[in-house]
Amino acid sequence: MKIKLLPAILLLLTTSCATLDMTGLQQGSREPFEALRLNPSLEATELRIDIIRNQESYQVNDSVEETINTPYHPVGFDLGNGMFFDLEGNLSFRLEDLLQLRGKPCYSLSQTSRKKQRRADQIFTFCNGELTVKYPPGHREHDVLRMEFRGNSTEIFYRNHLNYGVDFYEDKIVYRGKRRKWDTMHKSDDQHYYRKRLFWREDYQLKNDRLYLGRNLIIGLDDQNRKIRVMRQGLFSTRTMLTIEKSGNHLYLIEKRNRGKRIEFTESGLKVYQNRYLLSGWQAEKR
Numbered sequence: 001m002k003i004k005l006l007p008a009i010l011l012l013l014t015t016s017c018a019t020l021d022m023t024g025l026q027q028g029s030r031e032p033f034e035a036l037r038l039n040p041s042l043e044a045t046e047l048r049i050d051i052i053r054n055q056e057s058y059q060v061n062d063s064v065e066e067t068i069n070t071p072y073h074p075v076g077f078d079l080g081n082g083m084f085f086d087l088e089g090n091l092s093f094r095l096e097d098l099l100q101l102r103g104k105p106c107y108s109l110s111q112t113s114r115k116k117q118r119r120a121d122q123i124f125t126f127c128n129g130e131l132t133v134k135y136p137p138g139h140r141e142h143d144v145l146r147m148e149f150r151g152n153s154t155e156i157f158y159r160n161h162l163n164y165g166v167d168f169y170e171d172k173i174v175y176r177g178k179r180r181k182w183d184t185m186h187k188s189d190d191q192h193y194y195r196k197r198l199f200w201r202e203d204y205q206l207k208n209d210r211l212y213l214g215r216n217l218i219i220g221l222d223d224q225n226r227k228i229r230v231m232r233q234g235l236f237s238t239r240t241m242l243t244i245e246k247s248g249n250h251l252y253l254i255e256k257r258n259r260g261k262r263i264e265f266t267e268s269g270l271k272v273y274q275n276r277y278l279l280s281g282w283q284a285e286k287r
Contacts, residue, residue, distance in 0.1 A: 036080050110124075
């Protein structure tokens, strides 16, 4: 018999019996979302809030199988409304979009956890292409990455070591190392891209106001644009995984049985709840 070790099992046990607090959604009016889009993009900071996180399993030994989150990929698509879909199939919100930090030369983001709400666990500082992090109460800043821009290329370094580069051309986007290409995304037109895999082709397309991402993910707007529906295409039918709705200063990610996540926007930050339990908080400061 196989045993699955789930890293988040304690969290799942404490939240499985709770449902979302949807008081704000029930009492207020739902607000419309912007139109969906399909814009190739680079998200190197990994400062994201998961909407759908892919998972993969590997065999530890004959009787133990471990399930872990699929790593983020830096290349993907901006989908509108702060959403980002990467080439590993992870769908998330970009924190810099939710907090309106995109394009700002310098800002800091303080992250607090459920256990330490009064003091930040981590403080990320982004300034002129460099990202650092420090861990209070310590004051030392640790390097995370450095971005360098050369024409149509963006290169990501850790100190003086090149991690990867992304080249944006008219007809393709190339993800590479120093000497060789690792992946290429080709452009059919402004609303259709594809990747050639070993035995198949993955398409990314905006068609009839719906996004078709990879092999089986579909995203569409419903209810006069007041609901984002995230669906999984099966062999015989399409299944809704979750819907996203917003009202006032709340954003709701609603799964079946009224479970999911709620994002509450504060004066200069946001809080993320899993059902009724606080997961983390983020506080932004522009510099």
